Amino acid sequence: MSVQETARVREVGLRDGLQMVHAMLDAGRKLEWCRRELAAGIADIEVTAFVPAKVVPQFADAEEVARGALAMPGLRPAALVPNLRGARRALEIGLKKIDFVLSASNEHNLRNVRRPTEESIEDFGRIKAWRDEHGAGVELGVGVATAFGCTIAGRVEERRVLRIVERLLALGADEITIADTVGYADPGQVDALMRQVLALAGKVPVACHFHDTRGLGLANVYAAVQAGVRIFDASLAGLGGCPFAPNATGNIDTEDCVFLLESLGLRTGADIDALLELRRSVESWLPGEPFAGAIARAGLPKTFRLSAGAGPLQRQG
Amino acid sequence: MSVQETARVREVGLRDGLQMVHAMLDAGRKLEWCRRELAAGIADIEVTAFVPAKVVPQFADAEEVARGALAMPGLRPAALVPNLRGARRALEIGLKKIDFVLSASNEHNLRNVRRPTEESIEDFGRIKAWRDEHGAGVELGVGVATAFGCTIAGRVEERRVLRIVERLLALGADEITIADTVGYADPGQVDALMRQVLALAGKVPVACHFHDTRGLGLANVYAAVQAGVRIFDASLAGLGGCPFAPNATGNIDTEDCVFLLESLGLRTGADIDALLELRRSVESWLPGEPFAGAIARAGLPKTFRLSAGAGPLQRQG
Numbered sequence: 001m002s003v004q005e006t007a008r009v010r011e012v013g014l015r016d017g018l019q020m021v022h023a024m025l026d027a028g029r030k031l032e033w034c035r036r037e038l039a040a041g042i043a044d045i046e047v048t049a050f051v052p053a054k055v056v057p058q059f060a061d062a063e064e065v066a067r068g069a070l071a072m073p074g075l076r077p078a079a080l081v082p083n084l085r086g087a088r089r090a091l092e093i094g095l096k097k098i099d100f101v102l103s104a105s106n107e108h109n110l111r112n113v114r115r116p117t118e119e120s121i122e123d124f125g126r127i128k129a130w131r132d133e134h135g136a137g138v139e140l141g142v143g144v145a146t147a148f149g150c151t152i153a154g155r156v157e158e159r160r161v162l163r164i165v166e167r168l169l170a171l172g173a174d175e176i177t178i179a180d181t182v183g184y185a186d187p188g189q190v191d192a193l194m195r196q197v198l199a200l201a202g203k204v205p206v207a208c209h210f211h212d213t214r215g216l217g218l219a220n221v222y223a224a225v226q227a228g229v230r231i232f233d234a235s236l237a238g239l240g241g242c243p244f245a246p247n248a249t250g251n252i253d254t255e256d257c258v259f260l261l262e263s264l265g266l267r268t269g270a271d272i273d274a275l276l277e278l279r280r281s282v283e284s285w286l287p288g289e290p291f292a293g294a295i296a297r298a299g300l301p302k303t304f305r306l307s308a309g310a311g312p313l314q315r316q317g
Numbered sequence: 318m319s320v321q322e323t324a325r326v327r328e329v330g331l332r333d334g335l336q337m338v339h340a341m342l343d344a345g346r347k348l349e350w351c352r353r354e355l356a357a358g359i360a361d362i363e364v365t366a367f368v369p370a371k372v373v374p375q376f377a378d379a380e381e382v383a384r385g386a387l388a389m390p391g392l393r394p395a396a397l398v399p400n401l402r403g404a405r406r407a408l409e410i411g412l413k414k415i416d417f418v419l420s421a422s423n424e425h426n427l428r429n430v431r432r433p434t435e436e437s438i439e440d441f442g443r444i445k446a447w448r449d450e451h452g453a454g455v456e457l458g459v460g461v462a463t464a465f466g467c468t469i470a471g472r473v474e475e476r477r478v479l480r481i482v483e484r485l486l487a488l489g490a491d492e493i494t495i496a497d498t499v500g501y502a503d504p505g506q507v508d509a510l511m512r513q514v515l516a517l518a519g520k521v522p523v524a525c526h527f528h529d530t531r532g533l534g535l536a537n538v539y540a541a542v543q544a545g546v547r548i549f550d551a552s553l554a555g556l557g558g559c560p561f562a563p564n565a566t567g568n569i570d571t572e573d574c575v576f577l578l579e580s581l582g583l584r585t586g587a588d589i590d591a592l593l594e595l596r597r598s599v600e601s602w603l604p605g606e607p608f609a610g611a612i613a614r615a616g617l618p619k620t621f622r623l624s625a626g627a628g629p630l631q632r633q634g
Contacts, residue, residue: 149620184618186580187539215611219536222504263503294532301501303466
């Protein structure tokens with residue numbers, strides 16, 4: 001792997017992380033989080049979700065947060081939208097990146113958005129049409145949730161995931177994110193699925209979204225890197241548990257993900273020390289929440305050197 | 318990877334784990350641990366270390382534990398020895414497997430056994446000669462510690478590790494274990510080093526010993542599996558911290574390691590539920606110690622099925 005290769009870590013803690021916590025974080029702190037994470041070198045941040053406030057009260061301030069994020073030069077804020085209504089709200093505010101999500105597991109999709117996966121695919125087509133008419137230049141990503149298995153339905157067939165990806169690409173998705181929503185993936189599965197997804201996607205960017213529920217989050221990142229994936233969702237301090245597994249850790253940890261990618265010689269542009277400092281603030285804002293992450297606990301190896309800006313050498317001599 | 322392929326998980330919790338804990342575990346419980354882990358399908362257990370009792374009081378009962386373990390049909394007990402004196406004690410008791418250890422980092426070796434690595438290699442030659450004369454049929458393994466870096470010296474050159482491995486093979490090692498003693502390894506490093514070690518070792522078995530200090534333990538197992546390694550050290554409940562990193566987790570967790578290997582289609586012969594039950598007992602025996610492990614926290618995926626005895630199918634339909 002060339003030492004000049006890059007990888008992108010996208011922060012989803014403000015969305016996937018915060019939707020799980022008990023405390024309400026006010027818009028000011030959400031924006032401080034964005035500002036400091038941007039300063040730490042992470043410019044792709046999913047800042048909020050356009051969902052009904054009665055479903056997820058944490059995102060009642062979605063407009064305010066999105067507007068604040070749009071005012072930060074250099075930040076590339078995105079928002080999650082579950083339907084056309086959410087997409088319209090996000091477009092009206094001026095976001096240039098919208099992440100639609102559906103579940104590969106029909107049962108999970110029914111539970112999550114009360115319609116079969118097939119209808120969500122049609123919803124995506126409608127969002128795409130709306131975007132084409134009203135949102136020139138807005139990037140439309142799609143996440144395929146429960147792509148490696150489902151706590152409700154169990155196994156999710158690989159060919160089903162691939163068919164859904166094909167449909168979404170045909171409908172004009174600008175980016176595909178394959179998500180292990182419930183932490184069921186193993187690296188062998190990741191390697192096999194991601195190679196096929198990348199082959200289908202061609203020039204359309206492909207990302208992975210892993211949870212560390214069963215300890216394989218970073219092993220899955222490594223498998224995906226080997227398959228060719230270079231974009232990863234992660235959550236600062238590992239925020240974001242799983243509603244179906246109490247005490248289980250949530251998204252892979254941003255700092256640890258950066259550490260792994262940089263160790264593999266992939267430049268992320270992120271400053272781990274600055275991320276750890278921000279992490280300490282986030283921990284202080286959310287007392288009593290479970291946090292995860294190994295680098296925060298153990299520190300960086302003496303042999304580690306960030307590739308970003310440090311020239312081609314990965315490890316200290 | 319063929320679904321019929323096997324992998325071996327060796328329990329090191331009774332040695333690498335217990336040497337770090339504060340509570341003294343009596344010989345009866347150590348032997349109960351062995352008995353129940355054997356019943357759970359793990360037959361390779363490093364049961365103790367033959368070191369001076371004043372250095373590690375936990376192993377003052379080494380003879381008693383080794384004798385008790387030798388009396389269990391089907392168990393393959395091993396013991397760690399740091400020098401010829403320890404090897405003689407282990408041989409006299411009748412152990413059929415002895416694990417010598419030295420550090421690739423000269424500084425670490427000096428700190429650990431008060432002699433340079435070179436002298437430890439000579440010690441290994443003396444142990445080998447003694448074994449040849451007095452211990453026919455006794456297997457002599459060697460662990461190369463700090464093979465991926467050192468908290469004292471920093472970087473450890475790959476070529477230095479390979480030269481040490483060559484020397485040990487030439488002296489007649491029956492098995493080589495490459496150890497990331499301080500949790501510095503990343504999967505790229507593991508892949509590169511292990512392919513070369515396996516090539517040098519030829520038919521001599523090669524194992525890996527990883528710590529999860531920085532969250533990459535299982536990613537490193539996956540990288541080693543891909544390189545061709547099929548023997549892994551692990552510690553029940555992730556027991557065994559690192560003296561140089563407070564609050565850091567220790568050895569990779571036995572249950573999680575079995576989960577990963579089985580997920581990859583490698584038969585370990587281990588029963589995860591029985592391991593989790595034993596784990597609960599070990600936790601009750603060692604109050605206040607830090608434990609790790611994701612499967613113990615989150616449970617197995619609905620889609621998971623042990624390959625051992627369950628036929629060729631890895632995942633439930």
